[in-house]
Structure formats: structure tokens, C-alpha cells
Amino acid sequence: MRTTLIVGGARSGKSRRALELAGHLPAERVFIATAERSDAEMAARIERHRRDRGPEFATVEAPIDLVEALETASGPDRVVIVDCLTLWLGNLMHYERDVDAHSAALVAFLKTAPGPVILVSNEVGTGLVPTAYLGRAFRDAQGELNQAVAAVCECVEFMVAGFPMVVKPR
Amino acid sequence: MRTTLIVGGARSGKSRRALELAGHLPAERVFIATAERSDAEMAARIERHRRDRGPEFATVEAPIDLVEALETASGPDRVVIVDCLTLWLGNLMHYERDVDAHSAALVAFLKTAPGPVILVSNEVGTGLVPTAYLGRAFRDAQGELNQAVAAVCECVEFMVAGFPMVVKPR
């Protein structure tokens, strides 16, 4: 397994699934957290995730420069988890970065990743149409990012109630 | 089949699927409704569901005390439907009950249920992040409840457009 995308709703077990998959690999472990410590709620979530995954993971925080972090961290003897693309996308849009360019760079990296990478992302498109323009723009961008990443990943899973459903079989 | 969780979106056919599964079992039938008759819209929904399932079901209303209702209703010759965990969770939070304790009691019951139990619950986590704190808290709690119940159920299904997709095979 080289590259895996885990998609799902909030609290559907995506992060735990990523840790489980990483645990099957005989490799050093790096966790790239894309969350920004923007408020107390988010900081608490970051710390809960850090506790959950234990000390065997080196943690890198990359709210914006995900691809650079991946280039540094990824290697044949290391499994890298990216958690998650949704927060990364939110940060890119919040700080008005070029989403298409960052997305293309991520896709290019994944096509030739030197070691296993497991990416976590949210499905955000199956509620009602958001009333706010920004909500619709984010929803569209997230759907397009998920499609672009899924297209180049070797395996895609969709999480429901903690269990993976196979979307793109390895 | 002992315990089954049916997860899905609004009007995805969850209740009908629960009735269909129950219909395959040669057993007395009990329907535990967790809805509270809080307004006319909800009362109409309760009555529509009651009509849909017909007179062969004994109906118990348990907006809060679901586990006690299950302990009373469940037995080797009875199939019990719980419809649904989402309204139950909403009631627990609305009346400020201890969600973790109630959730743990439900999980403990399901591990040794004396007869078949079919539980219905909503997937609520695949829209945009709710802007309100309470919305995020509910969404997280629902996701965690679904994971906890799914972990101990023998079978989990995800409903799409009226059809079940197998999440955890029986």
C-alpha cells in the first residue's frame, strides 16, 4: 500500500482508522496535523488526537505548507498520516492561498510518494445546499479536492459508524 | 441475528428497513419510539410511523429511559426495534442527562441482549461544520454514539435511497 484516502463524516472514526492502518506497517510514524490552534475548542481537539495516537508518532503541524511537510517527512521507511485535508483546505481559503495550486502540488506529490501516506478528509457535501456563498464554495472545493486526491490514491475508504467501506479497492 | 444497527440520512428508508428485517423473524414485535410529542410536526411523524408499521407491533414510548425499556421488552421470543437513537440523543442533551452514562448502559445491554434488537440511527456528520457550538456538540456526540453501538452490533447497514449497503456484515 502506497497511498490511502479515508473519507467520512464528523466522528465517523477516520483518524482511528488511519492509525489502525499505519499500525499494520513496519515503519517509523509521522503525523502531520493540519489544524491551526485558532481557539480553545480546536486546541482541545488537537490534544485529544495527540493523546489518542500515543508517543510512537512524531507530530508535525502544517496548517498551510502541507506539501512541504510531506516532502520532508515521507520516505520508504516511514508512514505518514495527514489529518486532515478539510482543515487544510479551510486554512488555505481563510488565508486566501491558491487552492488549485496547492491541490495540484499535493496530487503531484502523491503520484510519486516515496513511502506510504494515509490521508484523512471529510465528506461535507450530503447536507442541504448551504445558504451562504462561502459555505457553497467550501463545499465545492472540498468535493473537488477529495475527487482529485482519490483519483491518484491506490485505496479509498468511506467511514460509516467507525467501519470502513471500500470505495476504491487496494 | 442478534443486534443490527441501521444508519442513514433523513428519509433514506431506515425505519422501513428495520420493519423489513423484523418481518423476517418469527417473533413477537415491540417498537420502542424515542420521539417526544413535543410539537405538531413530531406528533404527525410519530403517527405516520405507527400507521406504517401496523397493529402487529406493540409500541413503547421511551424518550429518555431507552435502556430500561429495552430491558423490559427484550427477550428470546421478541424482536425489538429502537427508532431512533438520534431523537434519544437529542432528548438526553436537551434535558441535560449524562450522555456518556446512558450510552455506556446501552452498549452494555446490547452486548448481552437476550433477543434480537434492531436500532435505527442517523448519520448527521457529512454536511458542513455547523456554525453553532450546540450543533457541533450534537454532531460529535451522534458520531461517537453510532461508533459505540456499531462496535457491539453484529451487523451494521448504511441506507442510501431506500437500499441497505453492508457496513459490518452479519
Place this chain on the structure above:
Amino acid sequence: MRTTLIVGGARSGKSRRALELAGHLPAERVFIATAERSDAEMAARIERHRRDRGPEFATVEAPIDLVEALETASGPDRVVIVDCLTLWLGNLMHYERDVDAHSAALVAFLKTAPGPVILVSNEVGTGLVPTAYLGRAFRDAQGELNQAVAAVCECVEFMVAGFPMVVKPR
């Protein structure tokens, strides 16, 4: 293959999947767009879709009279794509048409469609309960429409990140 329903979230690859399925069929191609050119955002989306599918598709716009458009377009040598039922339902509700009657007419047509029809629709029911009554009513109506159409289609797929998951196998 006679009739296929493709369900999924926003930007999950539904339209592209419909085009892909149509591309496998040796037939003339008709695209029924249900979008109304109500504002600039929607007009841009219509034009993007039109560009994406290329000149081999004849395009018919049917924001309300979908069943009449299907009756005209469908035939043994033609594949018809309907994109999408969600916008159609929104138009029916916005203009206060009889949703049940239109829905029943669509179902009746699909049962004896003279040629292949591929319908696209949104899953909108897996977010939080909408706070607005109209939101809940639309969500319920969309879920019921998806169920009714899925019941008579030969094949149903659920799109996740650009890939189809089989809901009802052909």
C-alpha cells in the same frame, strides 16, 4: 442497462459518472438539464457542465416539465441523462407544483422507459436537522423522491470522492 440512478453529495462526481456510463452506450445522447438560469452562479454552473460534456450531447432544459422532456427524448437508440432531480424538486417546490403527482409520473415513465435513462440526484439527508421548516420539508421530499426513483431503477450507485459504490447492482 435501462435505468440508473446516481446519488451523491455535492461535487462527488455524479455528473461525470453519468457521462461515463452514457459513453459506454452506442447511442445518440440527450442531456436534460433541470437547472433554471436563476442567477449568475447557476448560469456559470450550467455552462461549465455543458462544456464538460462536449458537443455530442443535445441539451434540453426542463426545470419543471421533466417527464414531458423524457417522453420526447427517450427512445431505443438514445441515452438520456437527467441532471438533476434535486434542482427539479427545488423548482417544483419553489413554483408550488404538485410534487407527488410529478414524482409519480416520473416513476411511471421509468418503469417502461423505451431507452436507457441515467438520473443524477443529491443525497441531502446526512447533515444535522435543518432549523428551517422549508429545509426539513425539502430534505424529506428529496429522500422520498430518491427512494421512489431508486425502487424502479435497475441500478443505483452512491458516489464518494468520484468513485461509484454499488447500492443496487445491475
